[in-house]
Amino acid sequence: MKRFLYELGESWKIAAAQMRSNLTRSTLTALGVIIGIIAVTLMGTAVNGISIGFDKSMAVLGDDVLYVTQWPWKPVDDWWNYRDRKKIKTEYAETLNRMIAATPNSNLVVAVPTSNFMRSIKYGGNQVNNVFVLGTTSDFIITSTIDCTAGRFFNELESRGGANVVVIGYDVADALFPSENPIDKSVLINGQLFKVIGVNTRQGTFLGLFSWDSMVAMPLGAFNKYFSAKTESDVRVKVKDKTRLADAKDELTGLMRRVRGLPPEKKDDFSINEQQAFKSTLDPMKNSIAIAGLFITGLSLFVGAIGIMNITFVSVKERTKEIGTRKALGARRRTILLQFLIESTALCLLGGFVGLAFAYLMCFGIGKAVPSFPIHFSLGLVLISMIVSILTGLFSGFAPAWTASRLDPVTALRYE
Template sequence: MRILNSFSEGFKISLRAIRTNKVRSFLTALCIIIGITMVTIVDAITTGIDTTFENSMAIMGTNVVYVEKWPWQEGPNLEWWKYKNRREMELDYVEQIDEFSSYASNVSASANRSVSVKYQDQAASGVGLNGATANYLETQGLNIVSGRMFVEQEVRSGAKVVVIGTSLMEALFEDETPLGKVVRIGGQKFRVIGILEKQGNFLGMGDADNRAIIPINAYGQIYGLRSGIQIGVKFPDKESLAEGEYEVEGIMRRIRQLDAAEENDFTLNKPEAFKEQLEGVKAGIYSIGFILSGLSLLVGGIGVMNIMFVSVRERTKEIGIRKAVGAKSWEILTQFLLEAIAICLAGGIVGVSLAGLITIAINQVFVAEMNVGVVIVGFTICTIVGLVFGFIPAFKAAKSDPIESLRFE
């Protein structure tokens, strides 16, 4: 019972001391606030990136390999001259891969570009246009929420039909029903036959719903298919993907009639490749954020230690009186440790609250998602900082001589 009473009394005295010196306590906790804010924001950004990445990978299709001329790798190390003279992909490859692959569940082709789409007086720019085969939605894992997808016969005949995303629908039609309406793409009239399920943003930036899908032969009639064809090979599960990737490579080498000594003149791109680049970005964010956070917490901890020495000195007579009336050394130690922890926790509360507001602001322009786990970690860090940096001043107070303390002026 005495232990509980001592903790309770020590906590009350700590809060009273903090309230008495509000400005001093705030300035002491300022670096703690900055450190906890930065830790929380760094985690919020990386958590947001992870969540958005998973959603974005779903937009690109799961368990899919893309056969293309160019790799998705970018940057100064890209040896572009090696890829420039490669042969382009051809539509015929779709049937051949589908015929010879024992692992693939679906093979489709598409060609892509950015265009403007018009409906009467309305126009939408920067629309992602896909010329695709009839099974494109199965490869990508996309769904139709209204209307239908075009069929193989419409692909062969180059029918002027289009399936649109929700953002494009909202931009062009407002309150109208788009199905059956005629839009203009590349100067040609296309009839809307389907609306895609909403996908959201790709990697927190590009709008995946600002898109239109037309039969690939209709696309070829307007823009040509001499370059830019992408072949998507979908597998039923991850195990099939691992084996099927090598199988597709072998099929493509046979199609291209490459000798054993010749390098591939095509690239197998996988959405998972983005994950490696993402890990590098996250590592950079973590490194910078945690170095700055660590410095802030270190400075904050030193500030707490300094102010606790001042507090011990100012309250020397109080310590002497408490010891004279029977307070044990561990009770004095607990009192000052609780005061140091309370200052740090107060800084943690302010830091987490500030981080929450900043996270909301960041999420408006990028991606950020606060994690409850990191809030708990933040308060744990505050407690540890208070214990570590408050211990020496508290120990000094606990070991002070009561007689000398009572004489202190």
């Protein structure tokens, strides 16, 4: 082992001297790896960013919340079986809450009704279109991860009374009140005035999926009063122990069957969903983006690796006599193998470092220029890039190094 480290150290010195003396060639060869690493790393940051965006969007749903809906959260082939299902009514929430209270050791905490509608919202001369308007109860805050940067969520009193108050998303607030404090201002939704009592903390958007940033929440009473028509309603139910989500789901299914008054022989006429269901639909999509992206960018790294392999072959050929001399002086096969492997690896590692530095700068630039672009640079990515560089070096250097180590000293010495 000590001997190996000794040889490793000496080979490093030789490799460094070799790179210095062939500076132009080394730089050009490393350029291939640099470009490869930049491509792979940037793709990695994008994949990372997409993944984080997905997870963030998922987090909005909450991993301890069950959703009672008409349609399941997954693609269905037999849509006609779902089309004629009865709508989910907001009143179910109250019934469910009574049942939960009556069940000892229930694994459910609270049921919250939500109704939604797309509307435009105005303040003064400013208007935002297609805002997701949500009618719910004050318990909503329990099932959700959202916070308010300013003001507060509506309380139980306002909830029961159906007061004309709204909590608005960050982007909505930004668009309506560019230079004002939105709290206590009145906004116009569907011809009705609502008082802003809270602004949600910025959540960030991803591909326009479920963001609280472009949303408005109001008491269900007020919602029903003004937007009674065709609205979509769900009931969301918070679970006490998320490790026993399956039990909770069974319990909720039982309760819902009682609510609907289904006899045992009938199938469920509602769906119970959780975040996981969404994830399992979106994850394959996310993974194929990652695989396709990394494969394509990986090709450019592969081209870089071939460049290194080529130059190492040339180097072995040029230095045949030197290899013969080294062998005559007592260099073993392993020593020669190591020397050339380290040369190619050092070149790749250097390319990797430079490529990474460029990729970091580019990420920084993109992040500044287009903040919404999903890109995320992580330490793990740095480590992986370094490992990939080393592996590239070993991969591309192995064949030439092996050839060098197997050279017959007599033939090598005679080579001109």
